[in-house]
Amino acid sequence: MSALLELRCVEAFYGRTKALHGLDLEVREGGITALLGANGAGKSTVLRAVCGMIPTRGQILFAGTSIAGKAPEEIARCGIAHVPEGRATFGSLTVEENLRLGAYVRKDRSNLPSDFKRIYATFPVLFQRRRQAAGTLSGGEQQMLAVARALLLRPRLLLLDEPSLGVAPLVTAEIFRVVSELNKGSGVSVLLVEQNAPLALDLAQTAYLLETGRVVASGPSGMLKEDEAIRRAYLGY
Amino acid sequence: MMNAPRVESVVPYAPAVAVPPWKKAAFAVAITLACGLPFLLSDYTLFQSGQVCSYAIALLGLNILTGYNGQISLGHSAFYAAGGYTTAILIDRFGFAYGWTVPASGALCFAVGFLFGLPALRLAGTYLALATFALALSVPQILKHFGEWTGGTQGMVVPKPDAPPMLHLNSDQWIYYLTLGCLLLLMLVAWNLLRGRIGRAIVAIRDNPVASQALGINNALYKTLCFGLSAAYTGVAGSLAALSVGFVSPDSFTALLSITLLVGVVVGGLASIAGAVLGAIFIQFMPSAAYEISKAAPWAIYGVSLIICMYAMPGGAASLLTNVWRRAARRFR
């Protein structure tokens, strides 16, 4: 499997503060990669750097082409869907309008009706609430909406930022199940940021451990799970 | 994040430092020149110079509010009118001596400005611009409507003051010195106020109102005081201008005057005291020169100046001159 997303010596900045220091990272095509670490380790920063939301230095390659320095909307059009922390749903628009915006850039519009059917089948609660304003949904429902909207882009790479945050465990489990099936079925690659390490390591094949903007450990998730020293120091169990 | 908060101020605040010697020298030269003008210029050009001084006082006022305190006002023509008409009415209806009408205008406009500043507290940028614009637009109509007091559409004559007999000056020269004197005094007052604690508070409110409030600054009090002070300055300016022109009429105080004052402040330099004089020179002399080219030219130049200043020179002409001088001084060291 080749690398779909490659970060080489990437530095990222919030204003004048450097948040990532020469980071190297890879997401293999068709794989699920987890980014772990404590609060403030820079996990979300990596996703924002990939999406062009913050200024960066270094190389960011997507399917071989450089996306560093591109605007977020262009990066989205390349096939990268980002579900950020806080979900970024369009609160005053309806669930259905949110979903339609997820598919806004799709050129193959004839496939949309079947995609919508599939999304509604996967997340029945979204179908029930499709005419409600997105802001009136519960936390878990908004998370499902954000993921569903990202999926409607038919992305090659899905970036998930802390999907379990503020969401009931049952809903989290459901979202992870959907992501796993999608990865196995359609081959969508996933870069997952999570504080809930055990959950993330169960889902992902590869994991990176971050601390203050640097990678301190990486490898197959099985290996990281076994390594006691790493587990105790960084993963809290 | 792409959603970075907006830059809060157009011009960054320069902390109070000791005045460099070149600036002191420049001021001394300028003041000497200004005092000598009545003996160098023709009557009409002297009159125009007097107008420059009045405008400069008004621009100082507007600058305090908009440049230093960040509250936009498109309504200052109202205070200019208030000053002018107060003088006219006090002299004509109440027999005041002209000298007392100037501080009276200042006091009246301070009160009105302060009162206007109270509801203005609730209005953010754009809405304040709208509200003050509405104020400016209403002034000519109101002046025309209350004809028994204001002389209606015809306006009122303001008798020209005579110089004290011991100084052998004619009326025009006397009123010029009076205006110049007020300008210098008010510049000194503004300069002292703004470089001290009050000035820092005012600018802090402009740049970060949440932080300033958290630091214990009473935002509401300072903002309304700024409005009052700003209005007072502009009222005094209007008063002096009326004495110089000898006449007030509703159509001299339209909303266009408010926009002209804004142009003066922007071109001269937001948050700059010297800028008030530079801006005043611009708004007094540019239109008559531009009118020679075409009737439409003055306002076209105003429009282009506003846009260029927002892009290239947010500090206005004052900062441009400072930069040029600094670069020249460095080369000669």
Add this chain to the structure above:
Amino acid sequence: MDALLQQIVSGLATGGIYAAVALSLVMTYVATNAVNFAQGEMAMFSTFLAWAFIQSGMNYWVAFFVTLAISFVGGVAIERTVLRPLERAPVLAITIVTIGLLAIFNSMAGWIFDYTVRPFPSPFSASPIRLGGVVLSSHSVGSLAVTLGLIAAVYLLFRHTPLGLAMRAAAQYPMASRLVGIRVGWMLALGWGFAATIGAVAGMLIAPVLFLDPNMMGGILIYAFASATLGGFTSPVGAVVGGFLVGIIENLAGTYIRFIGTDLKLTVALAIIVLVLIVKPSGLFGRPQAHQA
């Protein structure tokens, strides 16, 4: 009773013009977060272009639609060139730039077309229409019909097209919109384009009544400000409702309140602005804006 109805109906006709310009103001406000003081002058300039086309022999309706197209492109261009670099500048700076644009458009019109007042043709017949006891000029009825059609078109665009949906999202949630691939900058530019087009329609509808000169839209702009303030600067629905209300209020106040008469009519608009800003700055339908004292 008939007289009252007459006033209300003619108030609706002028109200339609105010609604259109107010709608433009709301669209530009939503895109740039500042009131576009140049909206009226842009509309006036568009009307002058139409006049020039008609003078050169073009058919009225051809000139009408060509002007709309040019206005659209012009609006987009202005947003992309003049306003885009100031995206993150303070509201004060953007407001000053729009005032600069006001001065430029006004003087350009004066310079190219000079300041003489001239007539502008109306596409509607000159004969009046009688409905019951109410007499209206065909132009008033025609104007009202066109503005209602325009408002309906805008409504359809925003509520029932993907582009309209994207524009709404881009205005309210720029970051989230970027993440789904919406080119937010262009959406805002389109907002300006549509606003300029709507303004051009309003200009061409009012010119036959007020006669065309560079200062034609000054009063209309104030009424449009009052309408948008009353309805709420963030609400297109508010702008339209506000426009019609202001039209009716203006007419009724001018006729029935003797203190106001015809010279203080403009004061009605100003009073509305000041009252609304004191009592409820966000207007009838607007979203309250977070504000620090």
